[in-house]
Amino acid sequence: MILSYEKEFSKNASSYNEYNIIQKEVARNVVSLVENAPKRILDLGCGSGEIYKLINWNIEEFTAVDISYEMCKLHPKNPNISVINENYEDDNLFERLKQENFDIVLSSSSLQWCSNLDKMAKKISKLSNNCVLSLFCDGTFKTIYQTSKLKSFLPNYKEVIKIFEKYFEMECDIRRYKLYFEDNISKFRYIKKSGVSGGKRRLNYKETKELIKSYPLDYLEFEVLLLRAKSLEPRA
Ligand SMILES: C[S@@+](CC[C@H](N)C(=O)[O-])C[C@H]1O[C@@H](n2cnc3c(N)ncnc32)[C@H](O)[C@@H]1O
Numbered sequence: 001m002i003l004s005y006e007k008e009f010s011k012n013a014s015s016y017n018e019y020n021i022i023q024k025e026v027a028r029n030v031v032s033l034v035e036n037a038p039k040r041i042l043d044l045g046c047g048s049g050e051i052y053k054l055i056n057w058n059i060e061e062f063t064a065v066d067i068s069y070e071m072c073k074l075h076p077k078n079p080n081i082s083v084i085n086e087n088y089e090d091d092n093l094f095e096r097l098k099q100e101n102f103d104i105v106l107s108s109s110s111l112q113w114c115s116n117l118d119k120m121a122k123k124i125s126k127l128s129n130n131c132v133l134s135l136f137c138d139g140t141f142k143t144i145y146q147t148s149k150l151k152s153f154l155p156n157y158k159e160v161i162k163i164f165e166k167y168f169e170m171e172c173d174i175r176r177y178k179l180y181f182e183d184n185i186s187k188f189r190y191i192k193k194s195g196v197s198g199g200k201r202r203l204n205y206k207e208t209k210e211l212i213k214s215y216p217l218d219y220l221e222f223e224v225l226l227l228r229a230k231s232l233e234p235r236a
Pocket of ligand 1: 023024027044045046047048049050051065066067068071086087088089107108109110113114
């Protein structure tokens with residue numbers, strides 16, 4: 001069953017410098033789906049530690065992976081946290097992580113950029129019997145893509161579900177968010193700074209200016225797929 005849910009936010013002056021309102025909400029959703037207080041956790045694409053900061057039960061080990069050195073530097077540190085500054089798609093890293101015994105794999109707002117999502121889904125199913133994941137999907141910035149006639153580089157949620165169904169039994173939930181702004185310039189600043197666009201700049205200055213003028217909505221759209229899944233071939 002796929003649940004669908006909508007929520008609206010307003011980007012007011014007090015949160016003006018906060019460019020990850022939606023990612024924070026999504027990370028809260030991921031952690032809220034975790035059951036049975038797992039003790040050994042792997043977080044793929046940990047960023048500055050949003051997931052770790054939300055964990056309010058006792059854990060034994062938290063392994064956090066991020067390709068960005070800057071993000072790894074920002075992640076909380078303590079003796080039961082290992083921060084690994086590597087690409088989670090790397091096969092050697094996978095072989096090392098497979099030696100560990102994770103109770104759960106978590107990943108929030110990151111896997112949408114995988115170069116090979118099928119291969120990554122299969123790897124995740126071998127790293128733990130349980131996972132909770134969130135991925136931004138191509139309904140994100142939908143009207144921008146329609147207005148500019150560009151194709152989204154984000155995956156379609158139905159395709160993502162099809163991939164994960166090969167390796168997992170799962171519950172899926174589509175979350176759609178609207179983030180309201182007072183003007184168009186702030187919307188585009190948010191897109192640039194939030195990192196959701198993956199840093200891919202596809203429009204030149206003139207095109208961006210035109211798009212800012214013609215963008216018809218007073219909000220930005222976000223679409224996130226949440227998956228709570230159990231591996232079809234559990235590890236012993
Ligand atoms: C939008 S941030 C989300 C961070 C955090 N999970 C959160 O919920 O706030 C996505 C993170 O994924 C990391 N990332 C993207 N591709 C990666 C890869 N192939 N291997 C490791 N980290 C990756 C980025 O460096 C970034 O820190």
